[in-house]
Amino acid sequence: MEAKIKAFMDEVKARNGHEPEFIQAVQEVAETVIPYIAQHEIYNGKNILLRMVEPERLISFRVAWVDDDGEIHVNRGYRIQMNSAIGPYKGGLRFHPTVNASVLKFLAFEQVFKNSLTTLPMGGGKGGSDFDPKGKSDDEVMRFCHAFMTELCRHIGPNTDVPAGDIGVGAREIGFLFGAYKKIRNEFTGVLTGKGLSWGGSLIRPEATGYGTVYFADSMLKTRDESFEGKNVVISGSGNVAQYAAEKVLHLGGKVLTLSDSGGYIYDKEGIDEEKLAWVMDLKNNKRGRISEYVDQYPNAEYHKGKAPWEVPCDIALPCATQNELNGDHAKTLLKNGCMCVSEGANMPSTPEAIHAFHEARILFAPGKASNAGGVATSGLEMSQNSLRISWTRSEVDDRLKGIMNDIHNSCIEYGKEDNGYCNYVKGANIAGFVKVADAMLAQGVI
Numbered sequence: 509m510e511a512k513i514k515a516f517m518d519e520v521k522a523r524n525g526h527e528p529e530f531i532q533a534v535q536e537v538a539e540t541v542i543p544y545i546a547q548h549e550i551y552n553g554k555n556i557l558l559r560m561v562e563p564e565r566l567i568s569f570r571v572a573w574v575d576d577d578g579e580i581h582v583n584r585g586y587r588i589q590m591n592s593a594i595g596p597y598k599g600g601l602r603f604h605p606t607v608n609a610s611v612l613k614f615l616a617f618e619q620v621f622k623n624s625l626t627t628l629p630m631g632g633g634k635g636g637s638d639f640d641p642k643g644k645s646d647d648e649v650m651r652f653c654h655a656f657m658t659e660l661c662r663h664i665g666p667n668t669d670v671p672a673g674d675i676g677v678g679a680r681e682i683g684f685l686f687g688a689y690k691k692i693r694n695e696f697t698g699v700l701t702g703k704g705l706s707w708g709g710s711l712i713r714p715e716a717t718g719y720g721t722v723y724f725a726d727s728m729l730k731t732r733d734e735s736f737e738g739k740n741v742v743i744s745g746s747g748n749v750a751q752y753a754a755e756k757v758l759h760l761g762g763k764v765l766t767l768s769d770s771g772g773y774i775y776d777k778e779g780i781d782e783e784k785l786a787w788v789m790d791l792k793n794n795k796r797g798r799i800s801e802y803v804d805q806y807p808n809a810e811y812h813k814g815k816a817p818w819e820v821p822c823d824i825a826l827p828c829a830t831q832n833e834l835n836g837d838h839a840k841t842l843l844k845n846g847c848m849c850v851s852e853g854a855n856m857p858s859t860p861e862a863i864h865a866f867h868e869a870r871i872l873f874a875p876g877k878a879s880n881a882g883g884v885a886t887s888g889l890e891m892s893q894n895s896l897r898i899s900w901t902r903s904e905v906d907d908r909l910k911g912i913m914n915d916i917h918n919s920c921i922e923y924g925k926e927d928n929g930y931c932n933y934v935k936g937a938n939i940a941g942f943v944k945v946a947d948a949m950l951a952q953g954v955i
């Protein structure tokens with residue numbers, strides 16, 4: 509089996525050798541899915557995984573825009589349309605200086621499996637730009653978004669490809685992008701998700717990724733007769749996912765000790781309660797400040813510049829910032845300090861070494877493609893509401909989200925439970941996600 513996996517990866521590396529994040533994401537899937545394919549005659553000899561690692565379409569384009577001083581800037585825009593076997597391409601847009609084809613291909617590849625796990629009819633895609641919204645005025649962000657959509661609008665549509673937010677793309681950016689699409693195409697449609705409530709958005713979409721990550725962790729904890737009640741929880745990030753993960757942890761009786769951004773982390777041993785979290789939301793979503801400012805407001809807290817929060821002893825860790833933010837050494841520290849559960853809110857935040865350490869220690873570990881699927885699932889619910897031209901209530905959407913996260917957990921158990929009783933959620937998510945897409949691809953023929 510190892511030879512088969514190596515031969516497959518050699519082929520992937522030959523074509524994508526300069527794309528480390530993409531190769532990392534494919535390797536993890538290959539290690540779990542190739543043995544499964546070998547045991548299931550219908551998939552054998554069809555090169556399905558090889559087809560799945562090649563994007564159906566990779567679009568790259570120039571985005572030229574003018575700043576407040578009249579200077580012209582050029583960024584690169586992308587949309588990776590990875591797989592449409594089970595529905596229109598669906599996945600977020602990331603605006604961050606680190607964006608490149610490798611990062612977006614890894615995200616688009618993960619998205620295919622994640623969207624399949626939600627049980628909703630959504631293919632996988634991802635896009636974005638190396639534009640950095642940090643430090644830009646609202647007007648500059650608007651001009652960039654309008655320029656970006658001028659090209660992107662040719663490639664998307666409610667039945668073709670439906671983008672949404674990701675790092676650096678929140679409610680403000682989705683508004684500007686939607687405005688440009690509507691103007692150019694003269695269509696008011698559900699072409700983006702994460703929209704404002706008065707123009708087609710869904711209740712609970714802002715909360716969904718963070719809430720879903722915590723719902724998934726709660727399902728894992730229940731398998732060991734545990735819960736969030738009274739647990740110390742360490743969270744990285746302070747953006748959309750981290751904020752609502754923290755909120756749900758508080759609802760379930762846990763204590764949130766940390767939040768972070770790319771500058772460092774804050775540790776509040778008294779706990780970040782609802783009032784402090786509201787202050788962080790205002791800091792990040794309105795003032796667009798740095799997390800270091802927390803200690804000016806709450807002097808009993810500590811700020812650790814340039815560091816990640818995994819050194820703070822905890823029962824549960826929720827990485828909610830970015831890829832590869834939790835490495836093998838961080839994992840060992842978490843385990844030494846007694847961490848029993850890691851649920852990924854971000855995409856691929858744990859390195860392969862970290863995942864290996866969690867599996868060796870047999871703690872509860874959920875990969876992002878399962879545990880953070882609540883965001884895209886609720887985007888799927890937004891698409892349904894747009895098509896039906898109705899709006900569901902907060903509790904209707906939240907109940908559906910809970911149901912979907914519970915179903916994803918059950919799928920992971922079905923495909924990931926090992927003979928010794930331990931559930932390998934990575935294996936479970938990869939195989940469960942693969943089966944639905946592979947079956948659709950088989951039915952649709954070689955195309």
Ligand SMILES: NC(=O)C1=CN([C@@H]2O[C@H](COP(=O)(O)OP(=O)(O)OC[C@H]3O[C@@H](n4cnc5c(N)ncnc54)[C@H](O)[C@@H]3O)[C@@H](O)[C@H]2O)C=CC1
Pocket residue numbers: 673674675676677678717745746747748749750768769770771828829830831833853854855880881883884
């Ligand atoms: N927004 C969504 O619905 C979904 C987001 N995700 C993933 O969750 C993660 C966070 O996304 P959002 O919260 O939406 O973005 P966001 O832009 O609202 O927040 C990103 C957070 O990550 C921090 N960050 C960025 N780079 C960092 C670095 N190098 N080191 C430490 N912190 C860093 C930022 O300071 C910020 O706190 C990403 O991995 C994203 O792909 C996954 C599923 C859905």
Ligand SMILES: O=C(O)CCC(=O)C(=O)O
Pocket residue numbers: 598599600601619622670671672673674701855880881883884885887
């Ligand atoms: O809601 C969506 O379509 C995008 C979510 C996303 O980008 C993700 O799941 O990583």
